[in-house]
Amino acid sequence: MRTLAVLVCALALAGCDFLTDAATRVAYDIEAATLVMRAKKLDRYEFTHRPKESPDGVTGEFELTIHESGEDAYQGVIDIGRYHTSYHNRFVIVPRTLSVKKQAGESCVLVLERRNDRIELTELR
Numbered sequence: 001m002r003t004l005a006v007l008v009c010a011l012a013l014a015g016c017d018f019l020t021d022a023a024t025r026v027a028y029d030i031e032a033a034t035l036v037m038r039a040k041k042l043d044r045y046e047f048t049h050r051p052k053e054s055p056d057g058v059t060g061e062f063e064l065t066i067h068e069s070g071e072d073a074y075q076g077v078i079d080i081g082r083y084h085t086s087y088h089n090r091f092v093i094v095p096r097t098l099s100v101k102k103q104a105g106e107s108c109v110l111v112l113e114r115r116n117d118r119i120e121l122t123e124l125r
Contacts, residue, residue, distance in 0.1 A: 022083045024083070045113075063100070063102075100125055
């Protein structure tokens with residue numbers, strides 16, 4: 001029964017990815033990376049995000065910008081193509097605005113670092 005519950009949850013989460021836009025998928029990857037960092041007690045974690053073209057994705061050249069966090073959790077946003085989200089602010093602090101331009105199909109590398117009790121998004125390339 002437990003295996004069935006885990007399978008149902010995994011399928012539901014996979015479905016969430018299908019129903020999201022490009023910016024939200026970046027935020028979900030950031031959330032997942034923070035969970036790995038906390039579970040493994042890592043001080044630094046680097047991961048790759050490759051934008052999808054659909055649904056609601058980016059085609060062709062794109063720019064990913066992750067704006068500096070503010071006092072309000074909704075000040076810093078992720079911009080990619082015509083999509084935006086602030087969901088990642090629940091999990092990371094962005095000390096300065098980060099931006100990278102990529103060609104179609106290229107991946108982005110994001111770097112998270114633990115600073116005291118918080119996780120910061122410190123690098124985007």
